[in-house]
Amino acid sequence: MDEIILVGGGGHCASCIDVIEQEAKFQVAGIVDMPDKHSTTLLGYPIIGKDEDLPKLTENYRYFLITLGQIKSPQRRIALFEELLQLGAQLPTIISPRAYISRHATVGAGTVVMHNSLINAGAIVGCNCIINSCALIEHDAKVGDHCHISTGSIINGGTQIAECTFIGSGSVVRDNIRIGSNALIGGGVSVMVAVPDNSLYTGKK
């Protein structure tokens, strides 16, 4: 099995480890996290370095996954993604064997598709996204790069989620609308209208 380095060692990383173990395509060789976590472990995997060690790590390892979570801002995940690409790292698409991805859908590099999520025919999901557990991306929906579609949320058919946007847990976005880039949709929200770029939407006026 090829080895993979995970970047970000919090709760989202633990969920990603479970997906990687179940997918059984990569062996986790280590995790990059804050300096004070060095020499500790997460689910039995060692924290082997910090962000500043990425240039050295890319000399020794080929595959990386960004496992830092994303709620209010995607900026750190974007910076890491760009740095890793520049360093020549490969960012594979990681797909839980419990997820269903239509053969008519596409999913970009560095995106993780977690347990029990479903990406239907004609859907296009970009790079460096989190499609979290139990999320549904319906037919012909588009999810731009660097988005987090949280646990149990639903993106209905033909809807476009522009890049860098967060969709909160359990939210339902109606069909054929556009959610702008850099938008923040709260958890448990029903979104029936288009949402502009750079906005927070919780359904409250």
Ligand SMILES: CC(C)(COP(=O)(O)OP(=O)(O)OC[C@H]1O[C@@H](n2cnc3c(N)ncnc32)[C@H](O)[C@@H]1OP(=O)(O)O)[C@@H](O)C(=O)NCCC(=O)NCCS
């Ligand atoms: C949208 C969100 C990020 C905003 O967080 P925040 O900036 O800290 O904002 P606050 O919690 O202070 O809330 C600000 C206002 O919006 C309201 N609000 C926030 N989130 C809301 C939601 N999901 N639904 C309805 N109203 C919400 C609050 O009640 C508050 O209203 P008030 O000003 O009248 O008191 C956060 O509330 C949220 O929904 N996070 C999603 C969590 C989630 O889905 N995690 C998934 C991990 S997989």
